Amino acid sequence: MALIELKNVIKTYTLGETTTVALDGINLEIEQGELVIIYGPSGAGKTTLLNLIGGLDIPTQGEVIAADIPVSTLSAQWLTVYRRKKVGVVFQFFNLISRLTALENVEYSLELVGVKEKYKGKDKVSFNSKVIKKKAKEYLEKVDLGDRMNHFPSQLSGGEQQRVSIARALAKEPEILLADEPTGNLDYNIGRKILELMEAMTGKALNRTVFIVTHNDAICPLGDRVIRLSDGQIIENYTQEYTPAKELYW
Ligand SMILES: Nc1ncnc2c1ncn2[C@@H]1O[C@H](COP(=O)(O)OP(=O)(O)OP(=O)(O)O)[C@@H](O)[C@H]1O
Ligand SMILES: [Mg+2]
Numbered sequence: 001m002a003l004i005e006l007k008n009v010i011k012t013y014t015l016g017e018t019t020t021v022a023l024d025g026i027n028l029e030i031e032q033g034e035l036v037i038i039y040g041p042s043g044a045g046k047t048t049l050l051n052l053i054g055g056l057d058i059p060t061q062g063e064v065i066a067a068d069i070p071v072s073t074l075s076a077q078w079l080t081v082y083r084r085k086k087v088g089v090v091f092q093f094f095n096l097i098s099r100l101t102a103l104e105n106v107e108y109s110l111e112l113v114g115v116k117e118k119y120k121g122k123d124k125v126s127f128n129s130k131v132i133k134k135k136a137k138e139y140l141e142k143v144d145l146g147d148r149m150n151h152f153p154s155q156l157s158g159g160e161q162q163r164v165s166i167a168r169a170l171a172k173e174p175e176i177l178l179a180d181e182p183t184g185n186l187d188y189n190i191g192r193k194i195l196e197l198m199e200a201m202t203g204k205a206l207n208r209t210v211f212i213v214t215h216n217d218a219i220c221p222l223g224d225r226v227i228r229l230s231d232g233q234i235i236e237n238y239t240q241e242y243t244p245a246k247e248l249y250w
Pocket of ligand 1: 013014015020041043045048
């Protein structure tokens with residue numbers, strides 16, 4: 001069975017007298033280990049789609065199933081458990097905790113789920129604070145923020161905040177990684193490095209499933225699958241031989 005399945009998903013938002021149809025009859029099947037690019041213009045429904053897959057919101061109609069979990073019918077309490085245990089999110093607008101430093105932001109998300117380790121050949125989850133700090137530092141270094149770990153979000157540039165948000169999501173090594181415009185505020189070199197990290201998540205060692213939302217068609221070749229959204233509908237959904245991030249130019 002597919003890792004993620006959406007069946008006839010509709011999402012509408014009503015504000016006063018106006019109803020917006022953000023997603024209009026979405027059907028999708030995504031296999032474990034796929035890197036999926038979601039591409040489309042502003043207002044197409046990209047963030048809404050990620051929110052439904054990540055259990056941050058529930059559909060108005062239809063079903064979302066992920067990792068055998070009926071996400072669209074979970075109670076608020078179980079949705080929180082699902083998000084914590086299965087999903088990592090790079091938000092379009094970062095959502096960092098302002099009173100925590102960069103390092104503490106990453107540590108905090110790991111404190112909720114622990115760090116997966118091999119212990120005597122077996123998988124184990126550790127909640128040891130030293131293990132958590134080590135993992136948080138490792139990922140902040142991977143996004144080139146080794147020298148900014150003790151800064152608060154307000155002391156970081158937009159691109160640096162974005163990278164903290166990326167480190168926070170990647171450090172969990174989540175089964176499902178959702179990244180909303182992860183390279184939006186980054187220059188080419190660091191942007192490409194971030195895409196390489198996301199690509200690595202889908203590699204053999206981890207075999208995670210990754211969704212990257214973008215406006216930029218130059219990033220589409222990175223996907224095993226490309227989904228084009230327009231006005232809440234899928235207008236293209238194709239698989240391809242992907243191009244590694246290190247060969248992308250934009
Ligand atoms: N909470 C909300 N309340 C009302 N309307 C909403 C809400 N969230 C999204 N919408 C509307 O739903 C549609 C899809 O929004 P969405 O944020 O998914 O677009 P997007 O493709 O992510 O756009 P962008 O590229 O600008 O981030 C838009 O018309 C938007 O105005
Ligand atoms: Mg969006």
